[in-house]
Structures are given as structure tokens and as C-alpha cells.
Amino acid sequence: MPNTPALVGAGATAIAAGGHATASDLAAAKRIFDSVGTTVVLEESQMDAVTGLSGSGPAYVFLIIEALSDAGVKVGLSRYNAQALAAQTVLGSAKLLLETNEHPGRLKDMVTSPGGTAIAGLHTLEAGGLRTTS
DSSP, X not given: OOXXXXXXXXXXXXXXXXXXXXXXXXXXXXXXXXXXXXXXXXXXXXXXXXXXXXXXXHHHHHHHHHHHHHHHHHTTOOHHHHHHHHHHHHHHHHHHHHHHOOOHHHHHHHHOOTTSHHHHHHHHHHHTTTTTOO
């Protein structure tokens, strides 16, 4: 199951071997999907979780980028610049996480200074139930 970022070679795909699949079949499928992004091999029982996470995930990320862009426009940035900055922030943050393999909480803490805007924004997101919205 690839996700829509596969359209630009940055997909996240999960594959599971069927009952009759050989190791060679699984390797061939992985090579195919690796050509459009990152591929993980999971058990079939985990595919529903993948649907909610990386299958639907791009929609969630696009909503976050749109919200960040709207906030930028609200404080005076042009739509073009706000969207460019928001998208690059998401891309750069994801790249930092993947390349350092640091826990996201540690990376978050690197941005968050006492009494600063990041901690104020994080508090607002947490108060709004960002982690618990389902």
C-alpha cells in the first residue's frame, strides 16, 4: 500500500507477504516500491494500522501545513511565502528526524526554549487535544 507522496518518489509503503509468497516475491515487491520511496515489511495483521498512519497520514500533514500557512498569512506573510515556509519546515523536520534517528521528543526539546513561542504553541496544541484526537 503506497501513499500519495509516491507520486514524487517520497512514498511510504508497507508490504506483507501472502500465504503463497516466496522470499523472492517479497524481495521483488520491495524493490518495486523502494523505487518510489521507503518500504517496510510487516505482517498482514498490521496493514489496517498502516492505512490509518501512512495511508491517511498525508491528508493529516497537508492539514497541518495548511494550518501553519494560514497562521503565517494571519500575521502578515503572503500565502506563497507562508506555504513555502510551512512545507519546508515539515520536510526539514522529517529529514532531521530520519537522518539523526533521534526521538521526536528530543528534537522538539531542541526547538523549545523556556518561555518562548514554541512552548506556548505546544501548550495550545496539547490543550486542544492534538495527541488524543481520534
